[in-house]
Amino acid sequence: MPAQIADILFDLGANEFLTPYLRRELGEDPENLPEPLPSPRACVRILQPGQRAEGGDLEAEAQRRGIPMVELRCAHIVGTGMVGLPRLIAERLYSGWYVNVRDCDPAVSLIHAVDVARAARLAAESAQSGFSSFTLTDGRDHTMRALAEALSFRLGDKRIFTVKPWIAKLALGSKLYAMVTEDQTIRGDSFAEAFPAFCPNDVCEYLRTHTYDDASL
Helix, strand or coil: CCEEECCEEEECCCCHHHHHHHHHHCCCCCCCCCCCCCCCCEEEEEECCCCCCCCCHHHHHHHHHCCCEEEEEECEEECCCCCCHHHHHHHHHHHCCCEEECCCCCEECEEEHHHHHHHHHHHHHHCCCCEEEEEECCCCCEEHHHHHHHHHHHCCCCCCEEECHHHHHHHHCHHHHHHHCCCECCCCCHHHHHCCCCCCCCHHHHHHHCCCCCCCC
């Protein structure tokens, strides 16, 4: 079922880790949550690669209330509590079992969770009626090695060896090996076209340069 944050209804599916990012962007204090406002202004669904919308609860709610619905089809989202490909890489790095595959460095599309929250707010504020869908990336050309190295930096500079494919498959497992040896990109960035003033962070640079403190997510 949709979850209300501030005056927006969200369908996050497997992306519930985005909730604190959305609360902060929309001005909610997680320690003192307000009562849901009676009249949401929009519905927003957030998806990542490999995720599908399940059920029509959000569409039905938008129609019942007569409010617009926005779908954000995001690149792989990086942030605290992340899921999917970035999490699998981070877990292998942490355990010391992540490796680069020799002569293989496919492309990967990324977006940081702080920018997903910003995009959700902008889309909800501008939505007028009906259904709209956007693809969302940070607009940079990342590679799998660049992502792994940036995550490694955040995890204390875990060492990454480059090995032959058969060794990499043993170290990574079949599922992750298949993911990191193929392009993981999404076509276009329609959100950037619709909102030219939106300037998302370079995810790999953010991971390397952002100063994390008690207030960071």
